[in-house]
Amino acid sequence: MTKKQKDKPDIVAVAKAAGVSISTVSRSFNHPELLKPATRKKIDRAVQRLGYIRNRAAQVMHGRRSGTIGLVVPTIDNAIFAELIQSFSDGLDQQGFTMLIASHGFDLDREYKMLRKLMEHRVDGLALIGLEHSEATYQLIEQQGVPTVAIWNYSDEARLSCVGAQNSEAGRLAARHLLDLGHRDIGLVFPDPVGNDRAHDRLHGALSELRREKIKVPEEWQLQASYSIADSKRASLSLLGRSPRPSAILCGNDIIAQGVLYAAKRLGIAVPGELSIMGIGDFKGSGEIEPSLSTIRIPAKRIGALAAKQIADAVTGKSAGTTATNYELSILIRDSTATPSGMANT
Amino acid sequence: MTKKQKDKPDIVAVAKAAGVSISTVSRSFNHPELLKPATRKKIDRAVQRLGYIRNRAAQVMHGRRSGTIGLVVPTIDNAIFAELIQSFSDGLDQQGFTMLIASHGFDLDREYKMLRKLMEHRVDGLALIGLEHSEATYQLIEQQGVPTVAIWNYSDEARLSCVGAQNSEAGRLAARHLLDLGHRDIGLVFPDPVGNDRAHDRLHGALSELRREKIKVPEEWQLQASYSIADSKRASLSLLGRSPRPSAILCGNDIIAQGVLYAAKRLGIAVPGELSIMGIGDFKGSGEIEPSLSTIRIPAKRIGALAAKQIADAVTGKSAGTTATNYELSILIRDSTATPSGMANT
DNA sequence: AATAGTTTTGCAAATGTTTTCATTTTTGGC
DNA sequence: GCCAAAAATGAAAACATTTGCAAAACTATT
Structure with a gap:
């Protein structure tokens, strides 16, 4: 062929x-309005x-923006994150950005590496999950000056802009x-x-509330499970198989x-007759399970959408400085929790 | 602040x-081995x-590769896709690539736009879901010559390399x-x-098998539901509320x-006493539901991992030409299906 | 038909890196 | 110490685009 053949x-x-x-x-x-319509048409045809x-x-x-935003998730x-990622991605798309995504498997050192990797690609902005990150990560962000938003968590003394809940x-x-149920x-x-500050905070919030009522949770009633149905089922089978067992489980x-x-x-x-089960999050489908799951609603969709808008605004200069947005939590009382059986007829 | 101050x-x-x-x-x-160790150290320090x-x-x-692969999903x-995306992303990461992701909400015209968007970013390779795409999409891929793999579906006459199952x-x-259960x-x-060729193919595969046994599915027993628990629950509540109702539902x-x-x-x-329920996919957690779900296993993790490897190899020139990989399906007989009650004691 | 605007277009520099080729430095054998 | 060979480094072109500035091409006004 002539001179061009393989290359674009x-x-x-x-x-x-x-x-x-x-x-x-x-x-x-970039500025089509500056062209004579005829010229524009000629060019369009050639492009085509x-x-x-x-x-x-x-x-x-x-020096143009890359039009990409990096998202780093566990x-x-x-x-947990699927809904969030989707709405974040949709939000970015609306603003003309493309999403680069990387996951680190709850390893904060890997998170740092992922961040660097995304920065090599010159992402215009970054989004991370939570506010717990390695010092290196924080320094990298500050040093590079890449607009960044932390999603999913809220703190008024956060080092980064954040959109989330407490x-x-x-x-x-x-x-x-x-x-309250007794x-x-x-x-x-x-x-x-x-x-994983989300898990940490939830656990400590729960424990402190229990402590206020002078309730102690025996060591063997405190289980650890990864974010998986299989794992949690396995773990709780042993807990529930023993006697005595709790009248409620907070997850x-x-x-x-x-x-x-x-x-x-x-x-x-x-459930809930002999055992109440309480979740946190209100994931897709939690309301349809039988019995439907009582839980704390965290509005993932809205958080993702707002985070996208915030980071886009920060990148395009429509806003500056750090902001912190706290979404209100609401409690969803559904069918998996009830008064404990011993008290059923008091 | 001398000459450099804001810029990297x-x-x-x-x-x-x-x-x-x-x-x-x-x-x-790029070629550290060519440097004198002392020089390398000086540079490292400066970089730091x-x-x-x-x-x-x-x-x-x-002319270097961008080190990015674009993934376009519904x-x-x-x-459905979460496991796949995760393993695909992990696979890419291992090979040093970063994933750009875009979703189109089952709209093939939007898919085309997303593809173009990713190509502007000069992704080294592309991955799509399924083999049904607009003609424009296929032409774009061929014209631009971007290595592409179709995930999730298999066909030996596919126009693209594919990794999936039938x-x-x-x-x-x-x-x-x-x-077989009766x-x-x-x-x-x-x-x-x-x-959505995945859904289309599954439906037609099922229907043709039923036809072979001369079984007709009444119009009102054929429901449509989006990929959501809420939607499918709603739809099937009406189906199951009527009488007569089927003895089994294939999903x-x-x-x-x-x-x-x-x-x-x-x-x-x-379930399964009065109603058998059959799934397809074997998603995370399907085996833990009570009753555990009988289903057809499609190995999402392995498909994602292989797709990542294939596209990486195609990009780095380790392989050429189109390939088609078919993963075998296996049937997982668990607790949601059983002999229909009318035949229980034949 | 010439002038003064105005609109449209082109030239060339700049962006941050890699790579080829040439040059400089180092090494080792004598 | 000297020389050839080997190793390490540098200069400059190339990549695809944007943009400030200048030139050219129109328009309208006289």
């Missing part, structure tokens, strides 16, 4: 094909004919609900709080609660 | 700080001190299982097959099956 057409090829200069082609993309697609990399080199394949409050509310024998199933999130629910069902323990 | 340090700044030439700095990244992060955009301009927030076979197997009154709950996937299961539970219909 560039703006020069388009210019030649349209019989105009490179600058004119460039302008037809050649199958030209603009090269963002070259634009970035000019895991993707987890009901997880300690979520834990507290969940505990409160069980206490439960005193309460078990806890939570994920490993290391490197670190709805997935764990689902596992506990199935464990109870497997053991023939009636 | 570049390779020139590093070179100056380290007292070497630009080329040497570049080499220290300045907080320099390489600029991929500039590398891309040099939705992210769906258990969805029609999955439908067939699911139907076969119910037939069911004749079978309901179907599937998602809208438009723009387009495990999420839908879950919805049907909860509907049955709500109505006090025993």
Whole structure:
């Protein structure tokens, strides 16, 4: 073939094909209103004919934005984040951004590496989950000056802009609900709080509320389970198989609660008759499970959408400085919690 | 603040700080073995001190690969794809790639737009879900010559490399299982097959198997539900509330099956005693539900991992040409299916 | 038909990196 | 110490685009 054959057409090829200069082609993309309609049409046709697609990399080199936002999450394949990621992605898309995503499996050192990787790609902005990050991570963000938003957690003394809810409050509310129902024998199933401030905060919120009522949770009623139905079912099978067993179980999130629910069902323990189960999160489907899951609602969709808008605004200069948005939590009393059986007829 | 203040340090700044030439700095990244250890150390220190992060955009301009792979999915927030996306992402990460992701909500025209968007970012490779795409999409891929893999579906006459399973076979197997158990009154709950070849193929596989046994599914036993527990529960509540009702329901996937299961539970219909429920997919947690879900296993994790490897190999030139990989399906007989009650004691 | 605007277009520099080729420095054998 | 060979480094071109500035092409006014 001639000179071009394997490689993609560039703006020069388009210019030649349209019989105009490179600058004119460039302008037809960036400031079309400056062109004579006839010229614009010529260029459009050439673009069409050649199958030209603009090269963002070259634009970035000019100080243009890359049009990408990096999202770093612990895991993707987890009901917890799926809704959030979707709404975040949709929000970005609306603003013309593309999402680069990386996961670190709850390993904060890997998180740091992922951040660097995304920065090499010159993302215009970044989103992380939670506010617990390695010092290196925080320093990197500050040093590089990449607009960043922390999702899912709220703190008024956060080092980053954040959009989320108070997880300690979520834990507290969940505990409160069980206490209000009259439960005193309460078990806890939570994920490993290391490197996971959401879990940590929820657990401590719950524990502090229980402590206020002078309730102690025996060591063997405090279980750890990863964010998986299988894991939580396995863990709680042993807890529920023993005697005495708690009259209620407070779970670190709805997935764990689902596992506990199935464990109870497997053991023939009636929910909520003999055992109340409380979740946190209100994941998709939590209201449809039978019995439907009582839980603390954290509005993932709205959080994701707002986070997208915030980071986009920060990038485009529509806003500056750090902001902290706290979403109110609400308690959803459904069918998995009830008055403990011993008190049923008081 | 001398000359540089707001902008990120570049390779020139590093070179100056380290007292070497630009080329040497570049080499220290790309061919460190060519440098004298002392020089390398000087550069490393300068990089450290300045907080320099390489600029991929500039590398891309040099004909280097961008190190990104684009993934276009119908939705992210769906258990269906979550596992797949995670393993795909992990696989890419291992090979040093970063994932750009975009979702189109089962709209093939939007899919095309997303593809273009990703191509502007000069992704090295692309992954799509399924083999049904608009003609424009196929042409774009061929014209641009971006290595592409279709995930989740298999066909030996596919226009793209593919890694997946035969969805029609999955439908067939699911139907076969119910037939083998003795069911004749079978309901179907599937998602809208438009723009969704996975659903389409499964449905038709199932229908053809039923036809082989001369079984007709009444119109009112064929329901449509989106991939959501809520939707499928709602839809099947009406189906199951009527009389006569089927003795078994075959579902387009495990999420839908879950919805049907909860509907049955709500109505006090025993599963599998009075109603068998068959899923497709074997999603995370399907085995832990009570009763555990009989389903057709599609190995999402392995498919995602292999797809990642394939696309990485195609990009790095380790392989060429199109390939088609078919994963075998297996049937998982668990507790949600049984002999229909009328035949219980034959 | 010439002038003064105004609109449209082109030229060339700049962006951050890699790489080829040339040059300088180092090494080791004598 | 000297020389050839080997190792390490540097200079400059190339990549695809944007944009400030200048030139050219129109328009309307006289």
